[in-house]
Amino acid sequence: MPVIEITVSQGRSIEQKRELIKVLTRETARIMQTQEDKIRILIYEVSKENWGNGGIIGVDMK
Numbered sequence: 001m002p003v004i005e006i007t008v009s010q011g012r013s014i015e016q017k018r019e020l021i022k023v024l025t026r027e028t029a030r031i032m033q034t035q036e037d038k039i040r041i042l043i044y045e046v047s048k049e050n051w052g053n054g055g056i057i058g059v060d061m062k
Contacts (some may be wrong), residue, residue: 002028002032002038002040003039003042004023004039004040006008006042006043007045008044008046009046009051010046011046019046020041021043024039025039034037048061
């Protein structure tokens, strides 16, 4: 069973997550030639104070 883990910053809507899970499931099943119900998608949300990019903490980024 394919398992896809995604880490994103907090703030995505439930609608965005639904669409992401739907599209990733469909396309992964197509590419891997497996059934959609065999694919698991996990979304991890990280607060902007707990990540950084280029030496800048997320809460300070625009």
